[in-house]
Amino acid sequence: MSSPIIGVFDSGFGGLTVLRALLPLVPGAHYIYLGDTARLPYGSKSQTTIARYAVESARFLEERGSDLLVIACNTATALALPEIRAAVSVPVVGVIEPVVRAANLQHPSAEVLVLATTATVQSHAYLQHCEALGLRATEKACPLLVPLVEEGWIDHPVTRDVLRIYLEEALATCSPKAVLLGCTHYPLLAPLVETTLRELGSQAVVIDSAQATAAEVETHFPTSTPSSSDAATFECFATDSVEKFQRLGSLFLQHSIDQVQHLDLGG
Amino acid sequence: MSSPIIGVFDSGFGGLTVLRALLPLVPGAHYIYLGDTARLPYGSKSQTTIARYAVESARFLEERGSDLLVIACNTATALALPEIRAAVSVPVVGVIEPVVRAANLQHPSAEVLVLATTATVQSHAYLQHCEALGLRATEKACPLLVPLVEEGWIDHPVTRDVLRIYLEEALATCSPKAVLLGCTHYPLLAPLVETTLRELGSQAVVIDSAQATAAEVETHFPTSTPSSSDAATFECFATDSVEKFQRLGSLFLQHSIDQVQHLDLGG
Structure with missing residues (x-):
């Protein structure tokens, strides 16, 4: 199996703790992280709105080639996991x-x-x-x-x-x-x-x-390269300020984030 | 002059501190408070989006008969006061x-x-x-x-x-x-x-x-009834959970809020 592509989604930065836990467990993967920072917090929004936002984000990650999606957001997991699973054709792991x-x-x-x-x-x-x-x-x-x-x-x-x-x-x-x-x-x-x-x-x-979710994701990639290889690559997308994402993101990932791309998912 | 109608707008509950400061200064008024709680926080959104949201809210308050609008929201005041003033035909006071x-x-x-x-x-x-x-x-x-x-x-x-x-x-x-x-x-x-x-x-x-803004509003209604009359009436609208508004709103207003009406301004 070639390097898997793992899409990680959160409304903000918090999901980077899941990405951090994933790096040593599935180190050979390419990670695509999407923080829907322009529309956070999801917590105060209706279930219908949250499902619409989460499905848009999940589809974006699938279109970018993800083999598996991690919904690293408690609100989206709690309120929209069935809708996300129905909208994409790859496995979806919630938190x-x-x-x-x-x-x-x-x-x-x-x-x-x-x-x-x-x-x-x-x-x-x-x-x-x-x-x-x-x-x-x-x-x-x-x-x-x-x-x-x-x-x-x-x-x-x-x-x-x-x-x-x-x-x-x-x-x-x-x-x-x-x-x-x-x-x-x-x-x-x-x-x-x-x-x-x-x-x-x-x-x-x-x-x-974060640890428990990462361990669950690991079970989907049993043939992944060993943790010593540290070959993971990642790219980050944010729907709001790229600067704030880099600053806070580095705190959550405990790793510097060199490049964050802005993404417009609409309002 | 009959009782003035004063529209007070905030993205959330905070603007109720301005309403609280207004009650003794313009006690004979009818107050309409709108908290756009479904779309807060405004702070992380773009200027264009904030202006659109604030103008929608201001127009709602004008249509309900407001003689003056108080933009009791620092973000909307900072980023959208000219747009709000252009969109309505009544005086607009920012914070x-x-x-x-x-x-x-x-x-x-x-x-x-x-x-x-x-x-x-x-x-x-x-x-x-x-x-x-x-x-x-x-x-x-x-x-x-x-x-x-x-x-x-x-x-x-x-x-x-x-x-x-x-x-x-x-x-x-x-x-x-x-x-x-x-x-x-x-x-x-x-x-x-x-x-x-x-x-x-x-x-x-x-x-x-809150005090400074209320004092500014008072100058628009010099013939208001004296502060001892305590004749103010008010109605509250929130775009998100009415229950949360009642609970937090009472804290900010330091007065119980009996009735909050839900308002849908779109997403």
Whole structure:
């Protein structure tokens, strides 16, 4: 098999944490990342609008030759995965099922805590996926974490205080075996979430949707070159400011982004 | 003169701080508030798109009988005031000129500090208006303040810490006589901004765009009934979730909002 082409889609930059997790697992691939930054946040929009936006983006990635699409966006996964799968002819991997399955593998039928944005919590997509596997889930909206990450305050005293408040509130109502990071911004906070849980006396394991999703994608490319080759190439598209994408994108990917192309998907 | 009808427009809820400041100054009016919540944030969109959205909203408010429009949105004021004024036949008051004029009245040709969102700072609209009056302005982007206010953390230790960090960074480069709150969310933080400035050794006066804008609107209705009458009536329209508007709107208006009507302005 020649080098696979993997399309990765998010409404913004967060999905780059999934791309970062993918690079060592499927290192021989060519990656096309599309951030629909002009139309974010998806969370406040209707299901119909989100499905239309996500399908437009998915079709663009398929037309560019993608062999598989990763919907690295919780809102689009929660609200539009069936529409995206119907619109394209390549396999589509979302971010919710892999992390819920990973939690259930480690702690079958256990109590879990899902940290996510307000929009994702209101969709109850994690709750439904957890219940389908027999996991008991508590969902906790953490609206300040995305702006804190986007401010670059990854290991900052303020972020520690905010995380402690959110986790204290959540742990007052549940005793989870696993904490699921249900937003593609949150993998950058994974070490801080783990430290804070320990400080609060919880031994819950932190499960990162980026890692779980990347592992799921890896199963589609069993003949990929070994991780030492580091032969991946990638190109990035953004529907809004290319400069902001380069600056924030480098933070999320933890790798400099040399070139971002502007793409107009309409309004 | 019969009761005036005043239309107030914002992309979200923040403009309700302007409405709150208006109620005691023009108490006999009927207020129509429109929050284009389905299409926020305006800050990340192009000037053309913002102007189109703002003109649609302004026309709606004029068609509902408004005698005057308040553009209680910094982004729309910065990027679309000429287009809005050209599109309607009633007077239009934006949020930037009044607060800059108020600062210049108190401290002519002084050094001022403008706190605003990243999008407003990048537009340099405050800088240009300040320079036109001879004020020397430093603009400081405070991206975490809007999410902190929307979380309801108005007088919260985390908000104090964040504000202290932003103000310390700003005061390292300037010694302002006045601090302009260049975002309609920030009036809720005015007491905390003032306390923090004093703790940092600054005697700068805090000038609130909501108060300054309301005072400007008042000059258009000199025959209004006295402030004790409290006869104002208002109706609210939102282009997104009516429930979220009621919850957050009550926080900003500091008055319960009984009824919000949904409005579809298209995508």
